[in-house]
Amino acid sequence: MDTLLDIRNLSLEFRTPRGRVKALREISFPIRKGRTIGIVGESGSGKSTILWAILGLLASNAKVTSGEIMFEDRNLLALSESGLQAVRGEEISVVFQDPMTSQIPVLTYARQMFDILYRRPGMSAAEKRRHAVEMMQKVGIADPESRIDQYPHHFSGGMRQRAGIAMALLTGPKLLLADEPTTALDVTLEAQIIHLLQELKSELDTTVVVVSHNLGLIAELCDEVVVMYAGEVVEVGEVRQIFHDPRHPYTRALLECDPARIEKASRRLPVILGDIPDLAKPQTGCIYATRCQRAMPICRTDAPPVVGLTVSRFAKCHLLAGPHHDPQWPPPPDVLTVPMGESVAAPRTVGRAQGELLNVTNLNVQFQIMGPVSAWMRGITRRHVDAVLDVSLSVRPGETVGLVGESGSGKTTLGRTILNLVPAQNGSVTFENREIRNMAERHFKPLRRDMAMMFQDPVGSLSPRKSVRALIVEPILIHGIDCPDLDAEAERLADLVRLPRPLLARYPHELSGGQARRVGVARALALNPKLIIADEPTAGLDVSVQGEILNLMADLQAEHGLGYLIITHNLPVVRHISDRLAIMYLGRIVEHGPADEIFRNPAHPYTKALVEGVPNPDPDRRRTHVSISGEVPSLLRRPQGCDFVTRCPYAQDRCRIEKPPHSRITPDHDHACFFPLR
Amino acid sequence: MSVNRSDLNSTLPAGTAGGEPLHVTVADVRESASQERRDKLRSFLTNWQGVTGLALVLLFFASAIFAPWLAPYDPNALDIPARMSGPSWDHIAGTDQLGRDTFSRILYGGRVALKIAGIGVSVALVIGLVLGMIAGYGPRWLDNLLLLLFDTVRSFPTIVLALATVALTGPSLELVLIIVIVTSIPGYARVARTATMSLINTDFILAERSLGASTTRILAHHVMPNVAGPLLILAAMDVPVVVTVEAGLSFLGLGVLPPTASWGTILNEGYLVIRDTPWMVVAGGIPLILTTLGFTFLGEALRDVFDPRMRKGG
Secondary structure (H helix, E strand, O other): OOEEEEEEEEEEEEEEOOEEEEEEEEEEEEEEOOOEEEEEOOOOOOHHHHHHHHHOOOOOOEEEEEEEEEEOOEEHHHOOHHHHHHHEOOOEEEEOOOHHHHOOOOOOHHHHHHHHOOOOOOOOHHHHHHHHHHHHHHOOOOOHHHHOOOOHHHOOHHHHHHHHHHHHHOOOOOEEEEEOOOOOOOHHHHHHHHHHHHHHHHHOOOEEEEEEOOHHHHHHHOOEEEEEEOOEEEEEEEHHHHHHOOOOHHHHHHHHHOHHHOOOOOOOOOOOOOOOOOOOOOOOOOOOOOOOOOOOHHHHHOOOOEEEEEOOEEEEOOOOOOOOOOOOOOOOOOOOOOOOOOOOOOOOOOOOOOOOOEEEEEEEEEEEOOOHHHHHHHOOOOOEEEEEEEEEEEEOOOOEEEEEOOOOOOHHHHHHHHOOOOOOOEEEEEEOOEEOOOOOHHHHHHHHHOEEEEOOOOOOOOOOOOOHHHHHHHHHHHOOOOOOOHHHHHHHHHHHOOOOHHHHHOOHHHOOHHHHHHHHHHHHHOOOOOEEEEEOOOOOOOHHHHHHHHHHHHHHHHHHOOEEEEEEOOHHHHHHHOOEEEEEEOOEEEEEEEHHHHHHOOOOHHHHHHHHHOOOOOHHHOOOOOOOOOOOOOHHHOOOOOOOOOOOOOOOHHHHHOOOOOEEEEOOEEEOOOOOOO | OOOOHHHHHHHOOOOOEOOEOOOOOHHHHHHHHHHHHHHHHHHHHOOHHHHHHHHHHHHHHHHHHOHHHHOOOOOOOOOHHHOOOOOOOOOOOOEOOOOOEHHHHHHHHHHHHHHHHHHHHHHHHHHHHHHHHHHHHOOHHHHHHHHHHHHHHHHOOHHHHHHHHHHHHOOOHHHHHHHHHHHHHHHHHHHHHHHHHHHHOOHHHHHHHHHOOOHHHHHHHHHHHHHHHHHHHHHHHHHHHHHHHHHHHHHOOOOOOOOOOOHHHHHHHHHHOOOOOOHHHHHHHHHHHHHHHHHHHHHHHHHHHHOOOOOOOO
């Protein structure tokens, strides 16, 4: 098979004041024509840097120290700027991660797409437009003839990414690069985009490179996989070889850490201990040795051999060949090669039947959208939207409740309302049987010692000008708690969340996502709360690290009997740590019950869609259909009947007129659907 | 705190966490904090802008404070025969139309500039910062009220405001100071307000609220450090503006009265005689330029050093 792009021995460094960061070291792999290659790795692995190197769009402090990138017969690294410009867009094009920021907000799609075709003087404007409309049609945009004259802000997130794909394919490129194409999207949209890419792949004769940290996406979409770690390629192979017979310990560990692959619901997740090495320092031996469970003395000193049959199937590891060859490696798939965290969860100290810690009943939160005058002028009687609608929920001590929903479902608003950060219109919130809804801050403040919140963005939720030490002891200062030795207290909390003590002197921007998350946990724990509301506790964390954070939270729960309300869109993750799940859609809870039961046997079609929406990290179990279409409607356009009716594959006439009430299947499992799936 | 030490030990992992050893003492942390301060100082001292700025600002302060000792002549001593002379060994910056030594007048003029710029800018900065943060963080009606106030003040031309006030009080240095403060506050307040508004919906402010931090604490500890940076730059660049406002008012007879020397009066008098001698304008302009540069460099260097996000590398 022809090689379209051949990366040979590519090394690249970034010049920073800390020294030269060797971001890529001797990368070699071919990209064959007509194939889809997945580059998978965690943050800092250099996977995106490869894309920018191919396009010649590296940051100004980057320097290629060796190697070549052969595109057909040209070396892209040796091309002049004008030569590169001729290749970019025309022969190689890109789908970006975030369609919000990669499209021009002040130009219509028609105009943006004309501009992409600027090198086609032979094409008339009408031809260009027809071509653009065809492409929009191809990516599944309904009514492209009129929508093409709209601006990006008229499009919803999923539509925008579709338009992004259309723009990338407009010139008929030979090579399509996709940089985390679904990371900014919700699960149900992710499934749709994956499906679209699969269709386009078979329809158009394009070679695709997908860069992602999402193993499920790679498994569903790719023919070949390149596994990267800390700037090196550690393993390359066909997708089935990588997922069914991984040879490198890192590939193996990465697969084991993916919560979507873990069938058994346990409270602990496997983790890869340690951090990615500092690439500004010289590296000897195997790059993965510091985190590898099978590391031998030789791994720290000698570079591992490249073991494999061809350029497109190899792994770099001492275990596979040479004097340290271990014929037992790799072990059978059911053997776990990575630890499940440091300690085993102790039996719960607090019984579950002690009554409710938090109880939310029929809570409503509304947001004003316009003032009385403009509403009167436009003749609108409803001046608000319902962000949270009749929500009832409870958390008992020592229990974990997962609140799952896509963006716009109101789950974060609900969390903030419970903590009295957002006012509620009506309903009730009780904490230890005290009504706390809309309580004056002066009365609420003492309660904040018992209820803590972890925010979504681990770094962004830390005050940027404060040292970690100051941040950790902040709650103690706020509540004026008598603490004779704040330094000792800061260290105690750092130890509690397993945060290395030298980091106490650092600032938030100097921390990795996992470290910043630990600081967030330490702050939440500083006052020894009874309830923690965690908003996306694993957002922005790598697979290998998210297990560590969740195990830590489970340990702390087991010891202190904390109640958790975990707000997330990531169903496979919460499934393992939750006792109960509540599924939220457009501000309402549509299904609520024991986690296992909901996951195995969902009653509401939306729950089913969420469960199926997660791509399966197994190339043999690719989905052939998309379970739900469309996107979450705007709160301004709440459907008349069931909220889910616009997307529900089982919708019937009754659903369009009446709102389904909550009905019980078992005493602790209820749903809001007229035609439940069970 | 009911989490006791034995709890702690049971959660402590054996060996290492995050790849770094846990055997670190308080002393190590303090050591690294003082290392941090040394790093800040070093990064400031290796920044040419910072060093130049600091040197110029120190020169400004020193020359103003020690003017009586440094000045070779009395700033008001007349030497009619040597009037409007160029630079010479006797008068290194020349003399003015009354034969007064320009160099001495510059040194004494620096005292006026220091008083007006130093006091005026810093008072305006503090009031503007506080009002701006309140407007940005407080309820909508308060924001609107303060904005109305700022716009009202800004809509007055400085000179008209000065004329009106002089009619009531008569011209004086204090009056110039008050006018400078009142007219500068809206500028700082608006910048502080916008910066505050961009912060109030960030996760970290919400996180502080969820911990129970009071509004005062949030503003003083978490908002102010993040909005003060741009204000300091603004203040540094405002110093020369204030000096020129003083000059303008003095020129109109609304500020510093003759024979008191100020850079503004030197420039204005020099402007009147520029056909006869350029030296007064040159001599009056140079300190203004150096002071402007000095404060600007200093402001930018301070921002680079004290904003941890601007520091490069880890």
